[in-house]
Amino acid sequence: MIQIDLVTLQLFIAIHEEGSLSGAAEREHIALAAVSKRISDLESRVGSKLLYRRSRGVEMTPAGDAFRHHALNILNSVKRMFADLSEYGEGIRGHVRIHSNTSAIIAFLPQDLSIFADNYPQVKIDLQERVSSEVIHAVRNGLTDVGIFASHVNADGVELIPYRSDRLVLVVPTDHKLANRNSIALREAADQDFIGLQTDSSLQTLLQEQSELVGSGLRMRIQVKSFDAICRMIHYRMGVGVLPLMTINQELSVLGLKSIPLEDPWADRKLVIGIQQYEKLPLPAKHLVDQLAQQI
Numbered sequence: 001m002i003q004i005d006l007v008t009l010q011l012f013i014a015i016h017e018e019g020s021l022s023g024a025a026e027r028e029h030i031a032l033a034a035v036s037k038r039i040s041d042l043e044s045r046v047g048s049k050l051l052y053r054r055s056r057g058v059e060m061t062p063a064g065d066a067f068r069h070h071a072l073n074i075l076n077s078v079k080r081m082f083a084d085l086s087e088y089g090e091g092i093r094g095h096v097r098i099h100s101n102t103s104a105i106i107a108f109l110p111q112d113l114s115i116f117a118d119n120y121p122q123v124k125i126d127l128q129e130r131v132s133s134e135v136i137h138a139v140r141n142g143l144t145d146v147g148i149f150a151s152h153v154n155a156d157g158v159e160l161i162p163y164r165s166d167r168l169v170l171v172v173p174t175d176h177k178l179a180n181r182n183s184i185a186l187r188e189a190a191d192q193d194f195i196g197l198q199t200d201s202s203l204q205t206l207l208q209e210q211s212e213l214v215g216s217g218l219r220m221r222i223q224v225k226s227f228d229a230i231c232r233m234i235h236y237r238m239g240v241g242v243l244p245l246m247t248i249n250q251e252l253s254v255l256g257l258k259s260i261p262l263e264d265p266w267a268d269r270k271l272v273i274g275i276q277q278y279e280k281l282p283l284p285a286k287h288l289v290d291q292l293a294q295q296i
Contacts, residue, residue, distance in 0.1 A: 011028055012067065080281075096123060099130045101130065102226070104149075120284065131201045132150045132202035162273075168244055168262050171241050174258045190211065193219055194242075227244075
């Protein structure tokens with residue numbers, strides 16, 4: 001049986017990600033000569049060339065790509081093993097990585113993660129805010145254990161679990177000509193200047209797609225990076241905006257804004273939990289997913 005240590009597997013992954021032996025050596029704090037010898041020995045053991053040596057770095061051979069895939073699976077299995085074994089220590093220990101879109105971070109996760117932290121105080125939570133497309137990419141590539149994002153974004157290859165829902169509303173100043181409306185369709189506000197999010201956000205993509213479907217593209221005047229910035233721009237009468245209601249309750253009263261529910265069916269927006277595969281999650285991540293899934 002071929003014997004390959006975990007350090008060599010990790011080193012091979014680093015070579016792929018850095019694109020060179022020297023970059024991997026620096027990242028893994030191993031001498032370049034030792035890295036070169038490990039790879040040569042590895043190729044001898046497996047009986048196949050794994051890397052193309054180029055003048056500006058290295059590239060994976062077809063055998064190298066296959067080896068990298070299996071190396072990732074082995075390293076992930078080892079991580080899951082230690083996470084599962086942590087249950088037999090003093091309570092559940094471990095580390096859960098979460099990538100989430102802004103809506104969930106503002107409206108729902110603070111309370112939900114607080115409850116989880118109380119139940120599992122020895123589990124470290126690593127939460128990063130990302131747009132939905134980046135969250136899905138992170139889940140697919142094993143960069144996070146759990147992702148939370150808008151359900152309308154394409155997430156092929158990701159296991160989805162319902163999480164929460166929020167209603168999209170049109171936000172205007174309290175003395176705006178539309179402020180007396182009890183509800184409104186997006187097409188009825190198409191003549192307004194809009195304040196929106198950056199173009200790669202799932203909410204911005206949804207608004208553009210839906211407005212184009214009814215033949216009235218939005219007149220996007222300003223694009224910013226946060227819900228708070230949108231509200232402030234609306235407060236100073238730079239335009240109107242569409243936002244998830246649960247994320248802006250405080251800003252409505254403080255900034256003198258009015259929210260008008262959108263009548264469009266797609267305005268009832270769903271958030272989902274995305275994972276690679278539930279059965280392969282580390283135990284602490286399973287407990288987190290189980291808790292979040294109860295919040296529907």
